[in-house]
Amino acid sequence: MxxxxxxxxxxxxRAIIDHRLVPGCKLGERELSEIFDVSRIVVRQALIRLADDGLAQIExxxxxxxxxxxxxxxxxxxxxxxxVEQGVAAQLSDRLGPAGWAELRQHVERQRQAVAAGNDALADVLGQEFHSVFVRLSRNxxxxxxxxxxxxxxxxxRSLITADFDYCNLLDDHSRVVDLLEKGRLKQAMDLIDTHHRAVVRGYIMDREVYAEMTPAEALAPYLDGRADSAAPIAPRAPTRPSGNGNGTAHVHVHLPKQDPAPKSRASAKKTNRGLPA
Amino acid sequence: MxxxxxxxxxxxxRAIIDHRLVPGCKLGERELSEIFDVSRIVVRQALIRLADDGLAQIExxxxxxxxxxxxxxxxxxxxxxxxVEQGVAAQLSDRLGPAGWAELRQHVERQRQAVAAGNDALADVLGQEFHSVFVRLSRNxxxxxxxxxxxxxxxxxRSLITADFDYCNLLDDHSRVVDLLEKGRLKQAMDLIDTHHRAVVRGYIMDREVYAEMTPAEALAPYLDGRADSAAPIAPRAPTRPSGNGNGTAHVHVHLPKQDPAPKSRASAKKTNRGLPA
DNA sequence: AATCGTTGATTGATATCCAATCTTGTGTTT
DNA sequence: AAACACAAGATTGGATATCAATCAACGATT
Structure with missing residues (x-):
């Protein structure tokens, strides 16, 4: 423990990663201490950790x-x-054994199957995980x-922007990076990594403001009860309407119909789902 | 504030960087709270920050x-x-302007002068700073x-090992990296960075144990009084004498004959002269 | 000598209290 | 009515005192 x-x-x-707590959201000590049923001091220590991690800022x-x-x-x-990923790629191109390459290919394949099955949420998670698997193979x-x-x-x-890019391309990138690296074409692989990330950034359009859709208490509720991780690991994310086609903007935070009529909730903010069909 | x-x-x-607090040294909450004259809670928060930074471990x-x-x-x-430094080198070789190269050369020159003047301590600090200047130029x-x-x-x-390398070589490395990069020989520069760091690691020989030479109260005294940075930024470090022979153990913390493990003297546990750095 | 409690010290955490500061709401002034 | 000033309330940062749980060293027992 x-x-x-x-x-x-x-x-x-976890709640921030799941986009249940959005940038700018106030993390009041008293409020959190009541939510978690701990003293304010424990909350403060947790907030210090978050700030050190770059996920919160304390004023x-x-x-x-x-x-x-x-x-x-x-x-x-x-x-x-x-x-970082280019550097890891350079290391792996030298040192990675067959088992490592197999693991990477297997991961790409799993993501491909998820896409094929229309499970956009899973595909999204796997897509992010690819990068972590990649780095893990450096054994550092x-x-x-x-x-x-x-x-x-x-x-x-991703909470601050309007995603507008094609996930299939990103998946292909993963596959191609593995191919290139295993063939020893390091330079091309590194260029592809660069392009890959630039593609993501270019797809970003910073919106002006983000408004919380729910109070911290609501946002954190799923993590509280019995087990901290029983519910809502993916569910709270974008209510991904698994539309069949490929340019579904999986990361967009759609405005759920709120049952909380908070007076200041200008829930109508932007976040127009660009490219989200139907 | x-x-x-x-x-x-x-x-x-700062005290850890200055090697006044050595690895394994106990950072007791009560002891520190008395040294800094704050409550234990503030100390705990500070320790959390240190742990997040990888400088302390909390059990x-x-x-x-x-x-x-x-x-x-x-x-x-x-x-x-x-x-990281190889990656930054790759970026700088493309993007760095004349002013940047000048700054790097100027820094190397300052270190060279310090070496020439026999100011080993300053040379050492400048040698470390070079890497930071280098990365700062990436503007990231x-x-x-x-x-x-x-x-x-x-x-x-560096508190844990026996340094055994020649600072002059390392200085030359810095100079050569700048040269190579400015001439666009990126590959060679990156190899040199790798070699440079490997030279440092190879010089390391993990010693068995390190014993604190002073109590935390003594170690922290210089940072306390009037200003936090008036005294002892370099002094406490190893009496760096890159003596002609190669095995001058520059950074070693010598095992002083401590009055420590006197099985009976619980006086040591009582921190004999706690506080009052007079 | 080795084992097993006991005791003391330290940590993790809580509750309560206080000062400083920020926010807000009100009231006054222009 | 708009702008400003000021007072009240709320929140943070911190101190202190207290308590349970755990760890470590000590001592007694076998």
Whole structure:
């Protein structure tokens, strides 16, 4: 059992990754302490952990908020991610054994099947996981942690933007990177990684504001009860209407019909689902 | 003014970097709270920050200790550092303007002068700073922070090992990397970066144990009084004498004949002269 | 000498309290 | 009516005191 503040930090991280807590959302100490039924101090410690991870920002005497990276920072994060993955690619092209290549191919194949089966949510998760599997094969835990942190921060960005790109292309990229690397065409593989990330960033269009769709209490409820991870690992994400075609914007945060008539909820904000058919 | 826990975390970080607090050193909450004259809670928050940064490790119900990386982890840190700096090198070789190259050359020159003047301590600091300047020129704050964290962790290693290498070679490496990069010989520059770091790691020989030479109160005293950074930024480091012979153990923490494990003297446990750094 | 309780110290956490600061709402002024 | 000023309320940052759980060292027992 790790400390309670770590547990709470994990839950908050999870909620942010799942887009249940959106950038700019206030993380009040009292509110969270009541939600988790712990003292304010434990909450504060959890918030410090989140801030160190780049997922929250603490403003003195004003409190903690889910971090809201600027476009500049978004690009820096993706640049760093590219740099790390290119470096790992260079290492793997030398050192990776057959079992490693097999694992990568197997992962791509699983994602392909998910796409074929129309399970966009699963395909999305697998698509993200590919990068983590990739880095894990470097067998460098320090590097893994750095990469994982960067990936967590990219999920922040996805709440702030309007995704507009084709997942099938991204899947193909994964497959091609593996091919290129195994054939020793390192340079081409690294270029493809760069292009891959640029494709994602280019698809981003920073929207002006994001409004919370639910109170923290509602957002965190699924993680609380019996087990911290029983419910809503994927469900809370975009209510992915599994539309058959490929350009479904899986990451968009659709505005659910709220049952909470909070006076200030200008739930009508933008987030127009560009490209989401029907 | 940032929070007090951040201030304390900064001081502890500084003390660790300065090798006044060595790996394995116990960071007791009560002891630190008395040293800094704050409550235990603030200390705990500072320790959480240190742990998130990889400089301390917290064991449940046992407390916090200055982190003591394994040889495996040491190599992973250096691998990650190599990966990051190679990636930055690749970026700079494309994008860096004349002013940037000038800054790098100027830094190398300053270090060269320090070496010439026999100011080994300054040369050492400049040698470390070179890498930070290098990364700063990438103008990517996210990458800078990642790199800075890795560098901080390498300073931990230097307390654990017996350094055995020639600083002049390392200085030449810096100079040559700049030359190669500016001439567009990226591949050679990257190889040199790799070699450079491997030279450092190869010089390392993990010693068995490190013993604290002073109590935390003594170690932290210089940072406390008037200003947090008035005294002892370099002094406490190893009496770096790159003596002619190759095995000058530059960074070693010599095992002083401590009055420590006197089986009976619980006086030592009582922290004889706690506080009052007079 | 080795094992097994006991005791003391330390950590994890809570509740309560207080000062400083920020936010908000009201009331006044222009 | 709009802009400003000020007071009240709320929130954060922090201190202190307290408590249970756990760990470590010590001592007694076999």
């Amino acid at each position: 790790s400390s309670r503040s770590q547990t709470i930090a994990d839950i908050l991280t 003195r005497n004003r409190g903690a908020f889910v971090a809201k990276p600027s476009m500049q920072e978004a690009m820096e994060i993706y640049d760093a991610l590219t740099l 835990k320090v590097m893994q942690e750095i990469h994982a942190q960067l990936v967590r921060r990219t999920t922040l960005l | 940032s929070s007090r826990s951040q201030t304390i975390a900064d001081i502890l970080t 449940r119900n046992r407390g916090a200790f200055v982190a003591k990386p394994s040889m495996q982890e040491a190599m992973e840190i250096y691998d990650a550092l190599t990966l 704050k996210v990458m800078q922070e990642i790199h800075a964290q890795l560098v901080r962790r390498t300073t931990l290693l």
